[in-house]
Amino acid sequence: MDQSLYLSINRFAARTAWAHPFATAYANYGVVVFAGILLAAWWRARSTGDLHRLAGALWSAAAAGIALGLGQIIGGIIDRHRPYETLHGVHVLVSRTTDFSIPSDHATAVGAVAVGLWISDRPLGRATVALAVLMAFTRVYVGAHYATDVLAGLALGGLVSGVGATIGTRIIERILAWANHAAFVSAFTGRATAPNA
Template sequence: MHTSTMETAGQLPFDRSWFLHVNSFARSTPWLHAPARVWAEYGVVVFAALLLWSWWSARGRRDPKAVAAALWAPLGTVLAVGLNQLVGGAVDEARPYAVLPHVLVLVSRTSDFSFPSDHAVMAGSVAAGIFVANRRLGVVAAVAALAMCATRVYVGAHFPGDVIAGALFGALVTLAGWLLVHRVLVRLVEALAGTPLRIFVSAGPATAPGQLESP
């Protein structure tokens, strides 16, 4: 059950003051409302495009580890977001506008949990997964993740602790999962390189198992 007090279960000590400072900044920057709202609500499309770009790039390089990492990134993200439903449901923190009714809110209000932020979990997970496959593209994804976290607070949807915890949780789940499954995934990619399904793991001709490698 949501609490109506400021000291909710998942909140960190700085959450209220940081959130109010950001909300005050939002009130004074109406020119930023529209782009922040669009990114906070629809930026997920960009993360999907980055995942696709990561896979396409790894496939073109014919690097089995990079391809495996690029394929794991979306799977790790789904896993992280799924686990976050359990964590968020257990903590059951109220949204900022539920405990601070007079704050500026730029997005539709919801009644679901606030901590950890699903959007931040997704962003952190995607950034970590892509970084393993392609470091340069991973930096781009990390910047996008920071922007997602910042805008989710800016639009009034989350406290700062919600997005910090969410991004870290998403990254940890994806990286831990990669450590556990990467050997199996790399072998699978190498095996697929010699089958009709090679179009998913290599831009080149079919190769014998274990022969797929970067040029």
Template sequence: MIDTHLFDLINAFARATPWLHGVMTAYALWAGLVVLALLLVAGWWWTARYRQDAPRAVATAVLTGVAAVVAVLVNQNLFSPAIGRVRPCRALAPVEVLLPCSNDYSMPSDHTVIGGAFVIGLLILSWRLGRPAVLLALLLAFSRVYVGVHYPADTVVGLLLGAVIGAVVVLGGRRGATTLAQRLTRTRLRALVTARPTADLRSPRLDRVG
């Protein structure tokens, strides 16, 4: 099976590169998602201060975070149990495993589902932010295989599933979220949405995020 063969190749690479274990383990476990989340927060900060369509852009950033939560919940409660794939660290032996091998299912990968949702939201928000997010998410996908807890297909499917759910949540909820963000510009929470004068904010129908 191609997927198992690719896993074996990456796992052999992991065995041959012990000097990478610390970095890859941290990135696979938490750092990859933290970096993507920080990129999203930076996008929120930047759009609130410099974008003329700040309410719409901030709404996109917030919905991206919501989309990541929705995507992982959908995966954990629907797709992953339905597929029921056993993790390679339990199905194959011997393998190099750098993280504790969980008892939950392998496909799709929760980490890459979240990563896919972040990526699509950041691409919708700004190509400038989205392009590095793509590379960071691909590295996250590779790292989950490197540490021995997922097959390559688990991570690819996770990225695609997260991107689809993310697009549905962000594009589907953006109009309502933009309206709410515009209302916040007239309250004490205005600083969360924009630092620009009210007269300088564009109508969301005339703007294009990205």
């Protein structure tokens, strides 16, 4: 089933050469878009002095890092080969690597960011979820992963981000509230330094 779906998408990719430049660029460098979205979420929260929303944006980034770390462990245990290592005659639009195929690192990272922002900043979260799904599709389209690889990545990233959101944002919010009393972080948090008594 997984191979059949991969081959179907691969044949579709072979017939849609006009989409190759975008798909290849997004599959390789789309994570930069998510970094920009995180920056926008931070800026929106900073401009209003909303520490809870700011903590949510920071947690989204932290969750991506945690999920990627877990993904390395899981991937090393499963050690699934990339589809182009086991299937012959497939179109591959990106550089071939020899690391594990499941879970997809790209999908893991963007899944965590998407769920984190869905929780903390719904307007940005909606757009981020759509972009995360697009990332997952393009990673299969360019021949780098099976569909289950990217679905596993999205699920892992989303699970880490969602499950840890309450505790993660609370811890970060407390750190920011404490740090906000120091003048050197007031520009970062967007709130005035508390005056001395």
